[in-house]
Amino acid sequence: MSKKDNRQTPENFGQSITVRNADLWYDDYQALKNINIDIPERKITAFIGPSGCGKSTFLKCFNRMNDLIDGCRITGSFKVGETDIYGKINVNELRKNIGMVFQKPNPFPMSVYDNIAYGPRTFGIRKRSELDFIVEDSLKRAAMWEELRDRLGKSALGLSGGQQQRLCIARAFAVKPKIILMDEPTSALDPISTGKIEELCTETAKDTTVIIVTHNMQQAARISDKTGFFLLGELIEYGDTDEIFTAPKDERTERYITGRFG
Amino acid sequence: MVPRKMFEDELAELKNELIEMCKLTEVMIENATKALITMDRELGKSIGGMDKRVDDYEMDIEKKCMRLLLKQQPVAKDFREVSTALKMITDIERFGDQASDIGDLVYNMPGEKYIKELTHLTAMGELAVKMVHESVNSFIDNDEKLADTVIGTDDEMDDLFITVKNELIALIKKDGANGDQAITLMMVAKYYERIGDHAVNVAEWTKYNESGIHLKF
Numbered sequence: 001m002s003k004k005d006n007r008q009t010p011e012n013f014g015q016s017i018t019v020r021n022a023d024l025w026y027d028d029y030q031a032l033k034n035i036n037i038d039i040p041e042r043k044i045t046a047f048i049g050p051s052g053c054g055k056s057t058f059l060k061c062f063n064r065m066n067d068l069i070d071g072c073r074i075t076g077s078f079k080v081g082e083t084d085i086y087g088k089i090n091v092n093e094l095r096k097n098i099g100m101v102f103q104k105p106n107p108f109p110m111s112v113y114d115n116i117a118y119g120p121r122t123f124g125i126r127k128r129s130e131l132d133f134i135v136e137d138s139l140k141r142a143a144m145w146e147e148l149r150d151r152l153g154k155s156a157l158g159l160s161g162g163q164q165q166r167l168c169i170a171r172a173f174a175v176k177p178k179i180i181l182m183d184e185p186t187s188a189l190d191p192i193s194t195g196k197i198e199e200l201c202t203e204t205a206k207d208t209t210v211i212i213v214t215h216n217m218q219q220a221a222r223i224s225d226k227t228g229f230f231l232l233g234e235l236i237e238y239g240d241t242d243e244i245f246t247a248p249k250d251e252r253t254e255r256y257i258t259g260r261f262g
Numbered sequence: 263m264v265p266r267k268m269f270e271d272e273l274a275e276l277k278n279e280l281i282e283m284c285k286l287t288e289v290m291i292e293n294a295t296k297a298l299i300t301m302d303r304e305l306g307k308s309i310g311g312m313d314k315r316v317d318d319y320e321m322d323i324e325k326k327c328m329r330l331l332l333k334q335q336p337v338a339k340d341f342r343e344v345s346t347a348l349k350m351i352t353d354i355e356r357f358g359d360q361a362s363d364i365g366d367l368v369y370n371m372p373g374e375k376y377i378k379e380l381t382h383l384t385a386m387g388e389l390a391v392k393m394v395h396e397s398v399n400s401f402i403d404n405d406e407k408l409a410d411t412v413i414g415t416d417d418e419m420d421d422l423f424i425t426v427k428n429e430l431i432a433l434i435k436k437d438g439a440n441g442d443q444a445i446t447l448m449m450v451a452k453y454y455e456r457i458g459d460h461a462v463n464v465a466e467w468t469k470y471n472e473s474g475i476h477l478k479f
Contacts, residue, residue: 217335217337218335245337246338247339248338253338258337258339
């Protein structure tokens, strides 16, 4: 297999995220209220909070997924590195640099190989040797190469739930994103698959910024470097994970993570 | 029963056991001091027998803490309370060991009567009980101020130790025949002083429990 890697990785696209005074409305309903946060590059940042608190909504701001929702209005400043992501930018380019993995594995109804090659093909890579390299490289990064190398031509829909989710992460790797967003990526998985994905997150964070929304408090405590607690559209507390889970400063964080809420 | 209630019940049970363990060590130190003052060798010897119960408490509380950590995976204040209890039982167990050691020293005390008045050693014994009581209570009552008091009291204990040491050195210098008993009394003083240090450790864990920051004083 030839070892060509012609995927573009724009140098000017940073890996840290700075948000200032962010508000988000769905028509008249304000879902995010004056969010300010600095997300460090090449670390794992976890967002926690009860259902409906705005954490997933906030996550989707980073790759402008909310643009697709009618009546959604966002104000404030969102910068990735120095790039204003709500300024004049190519949204496809943004989503290439900021990959996303969803709660439910969503492999395309095609072969394992084509799932991984889909993104690179969209961005103009056609040579078989290059695509072969990308598929192998992405599956290796997702620690799936050995289990799938003989099944590349088989339908991705035949994989187990855990494998499908890791394939989706490998698919995200294929376009060499600088940041990966994960929206409850393990909530539908068994503990072994969950463990594999958590290991994958830790490996990924060596060169990629990872932001994960999770309902699993122990998962946030285990793998993240920073944690943000959201409640009713507000970022109540944000800090080092060790500190949030040992001695949170805000009483509401304490009540939520210790299960005293409500 | 909701998990929160289960956790709180188990934590309350754990704290009750800590109180019982602490009370037992207080009695042991009081008995050690009483045995010392009256040179009651049999009372001194009996303290070692109580130490087994302290060890049992330690094992049981340790098991309860481990179970809470495993089953409830506590975080924030819950985590600090369980880890504080787990850490402080080591110091409480040492209270018992040292009281028992003092008892042994009394049992084997050289001579039939003391070479000096035991005023300062008695004061050390009383202070040790006070520090033990207050250090564990500071945790039970979430009382950081009381923990600070315990930490401050340790200076008093150290001063008493130095006083006793100087008195004993003077007695040895005066008459070499005082040596055997003087060294034994010196060891008693050292054990009291160590009880004070362990009480400070407990107080430091109380402060960690309140603030999340573990500082050594």
